[in-house]
Amino acid sequence: MPETIWRAKAIKPDYPSLTEDTEVDVAIVGGGITGITTAYLLSKTGLKVALFESYQVGCGTTAGSTGNLYTMVDSRLHHVQAKFNDETAATVAGSRTTAIDLIENLVQKYDISCDFKRQPWILYTESGQKDETIEKEKKTLKKYGLEVQEVKELPLPFKTEQAIKVENQAQFNPSAFVTGLAQKAENKNCRIYENTPVHHIEKGKPHILHTPNAKVKASKVILATHTPKGVYALQTAIYPYREYALAVKLKSGVYPEGIFWSTDSKTHPSLRSYETDEGKFLISVGYHHKVGQEEPGKDYFRNLEKNLRKNYDVESVAYKWSAQHYKSSDGLPFIGESTDDNIFIATGFSTDGLTYGVVSAIIFRDIITGKRNKWAEVFKAKRFTPLKSAKTYIKENLNVMGEYLKDIPGKEDADRFSKIKSGEGKIVELKDEKLAVHRNEHGNLHVCSAVCTHMDCIVNWNNNEKTWDCPCHGSRFKTTGEVIEGPAFSPLDKRQIESKK
């Protein structure tokens, strides 16, 4: 998998994997910004905490983000206000501002080297038509106490028609922040384990988490895994998407300072710069699509680069990566206790996950320690908002049903293993079973069942990232079948090839 610029520029801590059974008050699954910040906050309360990360701390979705921290939201604050009410929009804005302030305080308190910088957030439109989004957003942001300025000139190499700016937002290296905070979180009350995937949770009192080499008893479990692991009805209300990012060096031109969001560009909806010891980089993010539903043959990284080159004098592409986000049916994240007692979840952050991750950590600390949290009701995971969710809910679940209905006998990408070239993956049907077959660079075949271990959808080959992606609920697997992310606990079922097919 491609390495992100954040991961490349962050320290890589080395925590042990769990080898002995243990018992804790709170078990946290997932070592991204949500998990580590929660672990840090809970460790300060005296509770015994253990965090389990499948791979390395700060290497998952956190490392795939843009590193932008802002009060606003991807779906626009004025939409939240219109769909819900003033109080909800105020909660969204207030909680997110508090989360950014907390990050800044932690960075300063512990001198975490993560290039945290207060930066402006800029929303602009390139089209000549009058953009109502900007007008509405300006009005809404002012209402919630943010100082909005109109901007005439932007440091961008293409024509913009209208723009607004809000100062005092922030940018940082999210992987560096998470790994830095993890070092401060770990103490006698809080243990962090890497390379320790949780592959089953036996629900009860206490819950028992099964990892490859040991079991963990925990009174409370926090699934800081982006989407809850296992089967939850909530998964019909969160929808997995991927988008792509490039960090490039420029031969000439201006690196824009700030968070630049376009209201109308599909090819560069988000732009920013990042300065490291290697010099400056321009980061562009775009081309989002549902997980496992790429347009066949489309090279998203190449398209992103091609479009960036139309506007910028690109010298080289230094880093490229992609990341997953989950949109929620009503536009707000789900944070709080799940339908299972004492199992807590935080999901549906859309592309606003860094800030919402920290909001979740604050809510979890308060709920678990019995303190009242003024945001908890707005974001609660068990909320039921049929009128606000119906349109998205129906559209997205019809899409999932469509993916299930593609699972018909005889439908395969190749009828022979020999048709799979090196580096390719294809679905092959053999003896009434669909197989996910990948041929590596050495010509060796990896064969797994193509049935996703979460909820039985057929996985699709992701040629951009060389992974098997489930188009229904967003589980992703390595070519060898191991889980990368998503709700699936178990790897794809391995198969031995006995046929000459």
Next chain:
Amino acid sequence: MVIIAIILISLAVLIGAYLLKFVFKEKHPPKAFVFAHGAFAILGILVLFIYALTTEEHHKHWDSIAIFSVAAVGGLYMFSKDIRHKNVPRWVAVVHAVIALFGLVWILSHILNE
């Protein structure tokens, strides 16, 4: 109406017979067929139910509805296992199939004897 219900349930039975093969081989059945099987069965029972509520005939086929409903409970149980990537117990599949087939024969025999 009863004929429509019988056609729908017969289609469900045919697809079910095909799906049984996957249960015996401990393989995951193709989901398009699973959903089609369930949809035909539910529609068939629903049509039969509407008939029972609206007809003025003496025999309302409540007996067949009861048989198919018992089969449907087994079907829902198997679906809940299968969709969570768990193997469906063979004996449940067999009992489900036998009850559904018995229901089909039962309703056909009543129709043919009327």
